Amino acid sequence: MFLSNKHGKAVLTGLAGTLALACAASLQAQEISRAAVIASTCYTCHGTYGVSPGSIPSINDISAERMVSILQGFRSGQRASTVMGRHASGYTDEEIKEVAQYFGNLQKRGK
Amino acid sequence: MAGISRRDFVKLLGAGGAASALGLNAGCETVPKSAKAAPRVVVVGGGFGGATCAKYLRIYDPTLNVTMIEQNPNFITCPGSNWVLGGMRTMQDITFGYDALRDKHGVNVVHDRVVSVDGAKRVVKLASGRLVEYDRLVMSPGIDFRWDAIGGYDKAASQVIPHAWKAGPQTLLLQKQLHAMRDGGTFIICPPPMPFRCPPGPPERVSMVAHYFKTHKPRSKIIILDAKEDFSKQGLFMDAWNELYPGMIEFVPASKGGKVSRVDAKTNTVYTDEGLTTHKGDVINIIPPQRAGEIAASSGLVDQSGWCPVDQHTFESRLVPNVHVIGDSAVAGALPKSGHTANNTAKMTAASIVSLFRGVKPPQPSHVNTCYSLVGPDYGISIAAVYRLNDKGVLEGVKGAGGLSPRVAPRLQRVQEAGYAQGWYKGITQDTFG
Numbered sequence: 001m002f003l004s005n006k007h008g009k010a011v012l013t014g015l016a017g018t019l020a021l022a023c024a025a026s027l028q029a030q031e032i033s034r035a036a037v038i039a040s041t042c043y044t045c046h047g048t049y050g051v052s053p054g055s056i057p058s059i060n061d062i063s064a065e066r067m068v069s070i071l072q073g074f075r076s077g078q079r080a081s082t083v084m085g086r087h088a089s090g091y092t093d094e095e096i097k098e099v100a101q102y103f104g105n106l107q108k109r110g111k
Numbered sequence: 112m113a114g115i116s117r118r119d120f121v122k123l124l125g126a127g128g129a130a131s132a133l134g135l136n137a138g139c140e141t142v143p144k145s146a147k148a149a150p151r152v153v154v155v156g157g158g159f160g161g162a163t164c165a166k167y168l169r170i171y172d173p174t175l176n177v178t179m180i181e182q183n184p185n186f187i188t189c190p191g192s193n194w195v196l197g198g199m200r201t202m203q204d205i206t207f208g209y210d211a212l213r214d215k216h217g218v219n220v221v222h223d224r225v226v227s228v229d230g231a232k233r234v235v236k237l238a239s240g241r242l243v244e245y246d247r248l249v250m251s252p253g254i255d256f257r258w259d260a261i262g263g264y265d266k267a268a269s270q271v272i273p274h275a276w277k278a279g280p281q282t283l284l285l286q287k288q289l290h291a292m293r294d295g296g297t298f299i300i301c302p303p304p305m306p307f308r309c310p311p312g313p314p315e316r317v318s319m320v321a322h323y324f325k326t327h328k329p330r331s332k333i334i335i336l337d338a339k340e341d342f343s344k345q346g347l348f349m350d351a352w353n354e355l356y357p358g359m360i361e362f363v364p365a366s367k368g369g370k371v372s373r374v375d376a377k378t379n380t381v382y383t384d385e386g387l388t389t390h391k392g393d394v395i396n397i398i399p400p401q402r403a404g405e406i407a408a409s410s411g412l413v414d415q416s417g418w419c420p421v422d423q424h425t426f427e428s429r430l431v432p433n434v435h436v437i438g439d440s441a442v443a444g445a446l447p448k449s450g451h452t453a454n455n456t457a458k459m460t461a462a463s464i465v466s467l468f469r470g471v472k473p474p475q476p477s478h479v480n481t482c483y484s485l486v487g488p489d490y491g492i493s494i495a496a497v498y499r500l501n502d503k504g505v506l507e508g509v510k511g512a513g514g515l516s517p518r519v520a521p522r523l524q525r526v527q528e529a530g531y532a533q534g535w536y537k538g539i540t541q542d543t544f545g
Binding site: 087088 | 458
């Protein structure tokens with residue numbers, strides 16, 4: 001019904017162009033990263049943002065480099081664990097780096 | 112804005128689909144925030160799926176209008192309910208409210224019951240008569256039982272012979288019966304066929320009841336009459352039973368006459384082997400075969416299997432557009448029906464919904480399941496997996512990852528995992544309700 005409006009169509013066409021430009025710039029910012037999704041799966045045991053309320057260690061205050069090294073250690077079996085070896089084996093080097101960086105950035109944001 | 116009123120402009124942009132009809136959605140539906148009403152998401156069910164989804168929708172996008180509808184003022188978790196039977200927890204310990212969702216995360220929490228969903232008009236009707244409109248709906252109704260599957264075991268019979276597979280009064284009924292049982296009595300538990308909520312739940316329940324018996328009624332026996340041939344973490348459980356509760360527990364698989372065909376609640380008798388064999392129990396626990404929650408069925412979200420087929424990336428229903436189904440009701444590939452799965456699929460769904468509103472690609476899914484079982488207060492075991500979408504769009508376990516606690520391990524590891532089991536419970540309940 002809006003299209004039947006003789007002025008409406010032109011207005012909306014112009015709007016579409018503006019939106020396309022605006023959206024290209026902000027697209028990346030709007031996307032939820034793979035690291036955010038993987039980190040959110042950590043929160044189930046380790047608490048939201050990695051702040052643990054119980055006997056499972058908190059992971060919110062570990063530097064990105066250290067987290068990479070810990071996770072790689074779990075994955076290779078060099079670092080002893082009960083369950084983390086079984087989890088860490090599910091991720092590539094790149095994913096481990098991204099998620100470690102994500103936690104690092106959360107610290108900067110004060111989460 | 113010549114020729115088009117501001118009201119119409121807002122209406123146009125606010126109505127999902129209108130933008131795409133005008134060709135505005137080529138990769139981006141973003142509109143100036145001031146001109147667009149906040150998209151409305153309604154979440155049905157306040158368990159591990161629903162509560163987590165409502166919380167993470169608001170975390171991923173604090174501008175969203177999120178309403179969660181849950182009929183009960185509190186949620187009593189199934190995880191931990193076996194620990195109540197074992198005397199390790201009280202009902203209060205496993206009961207959670209929704210204050211944090213409301214006050215900390217800005218979710219509109221409505222305590223009401225959904226009576227119907229109109230997927231075409233995108234409206235949910237509540238028992239109070241209230242109508243709630245949505246742009247996207249998330250259904251997380253959990254399970255219901257197939258009351259016609261076992262002769263003599265209907266809703267009324269469950270008031271005498273509990274299922275205790277939804278935590279609450281049923282847990283207390285089973286606990287009361289176990290407490291009243293004489294030393295030297297027999298507890299019979301009858302787990303259902305797959306798929307069902309929490310596959311390692313029945314053997315954990317056996318373990319916790321065995322712990323209670325060992326402590327209070329050491330001459331008692333437990334018989335598992337199983338509709339399956341084997342059960343989750345079987346080797347680990349059986350090793351631990353031999354160590355902690357030797358001679359107390361008998362497992363009868365389906366092929367050896369374990370499948371229950373009929374129950375007589377008046378005489379506390381279970382009939383297996385097509386009714387040829389009878390088992391009399393002092394306390395009986397029937398866990399009936401299951402299906403998706405009734406509201407999912409009446410909303411047209413289930414297929415012939417009794418469960419809800421979904422796009423395993425976004426968890427949008429394959430049957431009703433703009434409706435996502437998460438938790439036990441959904442068919443989620445290799446993911447088991449567990450609170451952990453519900454929590455993880457809820458977050459992925461929240462991320463997908465936010466992305467769809469923004470007109471950007473939902474992130475690639477990554478899920479985890481970690482399931483701890485307590486065999487005794489200081490004896491824990493676990494199974495874990497990481498899940499990804501395969502090229503057929505089905506969630507499957509990442510090869511080389513996951514698996515069980517080792518069959519041979521120092522006792523210290525069982526002690527550690529018992530501690531982590533309880534840490535897991537604190538973590539997931541905080542992440543869901545806190």
